[in-house]
Amino acid sequence: MRVIIAGGGIGGLTAALALHAAGIEAEVFEATAEIKPLGVGINILPHAVRELTELGLGDALAATGIATRELRYISAHGQEIWREPRGLAAGYRWPQYSIHRGRLHMLLLEAARARLGAAHIHTGRRLARVTQNAAGATAHFAGGTTATAGALVAGDGIHSAARAQRHPDEGAPRWKGAVLWRATSVAPPFLGGATMIQCGHHELKFVCYPIADNADGTQLINWIAERVLPADAAWGREGWNRAGRVEDFAPFYDSWRWDFLDVPALMRQAEAVYEFPMVDRDPLPRWSEGRVTLLGDAAHPMYPIGSNGASQAILDARVLAMHLARGATVQAGLAAYEATRRPPTAAITLANRGLGPDLILQEVHRRAPDGFTRLHDVISEAELRQTADWYKQLAGFDPILLNQRESFAA
Numbered sequence: 083m084r085v086i087i088a089g090g091g092i093g094g095l096t097a098a099l100a101l102h103a104a105g106i107e108a109e110v111f112e113a114t115a116e117i118k119p120l121g122v123g124i125n126i127l128p129h130a131v132r133e134l135t136e137l138g139l140g141d142a143l144a145a146t147g148i149a150t151r152e153l154r155y156i157s158a159h160g161q162e163i164w165r166e167p168r169g170l171a172a173g174y175r176w177p178q179y180s181i182h183r184g185r186l187h188m189l190l191l192e193a194a195r196a197r198l199g200a201a202h203i204h205t206g207r208r209l210a211r212v213t214q215n216a217a218g219a220t221a222h223f224a225g226g227t228t229a230t231a232g233a234l235v236a237g238d239g240i241h242s243a244a245r246a247q248r249h250p251d252e253g254a255p256r257w258k259g260a261v262l263w264r265a266t267s268v269a270p271p272f273l274g275g276a277t278m279i280q281c282g283h284h285e286l287k288f289v290c291y292p293i294a295d296n297a298d299g300t301q302l303i304n305w306i307a308e309r310v311l312p313a314d315a316a317w318g319r320e321g322w323n324r325a326g327r328v329e330d331f332a333p334f335y336d337s338w339r340w341d342f343l344d345v346p347a348l349m350r351q352a353e354a355v356y357e358f359p360m361v362d363r364d365p366l367p368r369w370s371e372g373r374v375t376l377l378g379d380a381a382h383p384m385y386p387i388g389s390n391g392a393s394q395a396i397l398d399a400r401v402l403a404m405h406l407a408r409g410a411t412v413q414a415g416l417a418a419y420e421a422t423r424r425p426p427t428a429a430i431t432l433a434n435r436g437l438g439p440d441l442i443l444q445e446v447h448r449r450a451p452d453g454f455t456r457l458h459d460v461i462s463e464a465e466l467r468q469t470a471d472w473y474k475q476l477a478g479f480d481p482i483l484l485n486q487r488e489s490f491a492a
């Protein structure tokens with residue numbers, strides 16, 4: 083069997099590696115002329131690290147990212163609300179990595195070229211539409227070229243051409259008024275150098291974590307400023323490389339100068355700022371049709387809450403390979419993949435609309451907008467723990483369950 087993968091992003095390349103490991107020939111067709119190390123920080127949760135480790139990428143990940151040890155929730159007044167260990171420190175058998183998306187992307191690309199052969203990774207091939215018959219599925223690319231194989235997997239991101247063809251009335255991604263400014267700064271480590279912090283509340287949030295160590299003792303620190311704009315604010319179509327302006331958000335964080343981190347100072351040190359509206363799409367009733375299916379953001383674009391976008395795309399890739407290898411037919415394999423992956427990713431998409439685990443920030447802000455003297459007068463330990471545990475179960479990384487389960491390909 084041969085599989086065409088449209089889109090050479092995180093999900094598409096992982097799918098190529100997973101299919102290759104399962105003994106299935108895969109060929110990737112990426113729209114951009116050259117695959118470059120784009121983006122800023124991203125998190126790979128332990129369940130996705132497990133899958134990449136099974137694909138032989140554990141050492142490369144360890145050499146590239148920061149093994150996150152802790153997550154803290156902090157109010158807009160700099161007061162700690164919740165802290166929990168992460169990755170190995172939380173007892174998982176696999177780390178959690180905070181990593182530069184571009185470096186992760188290059189790591190996957192290098193492995194895919196080495197294992198599948200460079201000739202199997204095509205660039206400058208933008209999927210325009212898909213057709214299929216009893217014998218195979220055909221990708222039609224802009225410019226008129228085509229490729230045919232037994233199955234076609236569309237991992238072509240949030241503006242997926244295959245998804246638009248199947249759901250022509252869906253339109254643009256859904257935007258509810260929040261904008262993210264993503265950036266990196268080089269700065270000294272904060273809180274021990276392996277902590278992720280989520281601060282503020284729904285209307286004004288700040289997320290920050292290191293993604294690489296530098297030789298001089300500083301770190302490359304990823305941060306995201308998130309602000310809900312006034313209801314009448316207009317916004318253009320999003321783009322991953324759209325430059326943002328520090329003056330559009332930095333003034334709102336003027337007072338966020340804490341003993342463990344000076345947020346305005348970090349913002350002033352930004353190397354580059356990218357702006358992106360917080361968008362997602364409604365969960366779909368179906369991903370697969372015959373020999374064609376969707377994967378990653380093409381299948382389930384979700385708000386970047388709870389560190390799930392890349393992790394869920396990686397899980398998709400491994401489950402897809404497993405079911406294609408085991409399925410009696412391509413169609414049965416794709417149907418089994420969808421049955422495994424569509425319900426949980428739909429649940430995460432909807433939970434993220436309700437703020438996911440960040441709900442606790444909003445609750446504390448609602449109950450004590452001016453700060454608190456004693457946290458547990460505002461919110462109980464049980465409520466905090468319940469929210470944290472609920473989300474881990476929902477997103478498939480409950481530590482007890484995860485440690486018991488074998489990987490998807492086992």
Ligand SMILES: Cc1cc2nc3c(=O)[nH]c(=O)nc-3n(C[C@H](O)[C@H](O)[C@H](O)COP(=O)(O)OP(=O)(O)OC[C@H]3O[C@@H](n4cnc5c(N)ncnc54)[C@H](O)[C@@H]3O)c2cc1C
Pocket residue numbers: 088089090091092093094111112113114120121122123124183207208209210237238239240241242243264322323377378379380386391392393395
């Ligand atoms: C340039 C870029 C920068 C990003 N930066 C960040 C970031 O800083 N932080 C973060 O959390 N997430 C970022 N993301 C999104 C993140 O990578 C995804 O949410 C997640 O990893 C899921 O991966 P995916 O492979 O499904 O989608 P993506 O990683 O978005 O990959 C989709 C791929 O498909 C290609 N493509 C698009 N249309 C077509 C087509 N018609 N035919 C063929 N190929 C096509 C795209 O060029 C891209 O390479 C970025 C995505 C991109 C494309």
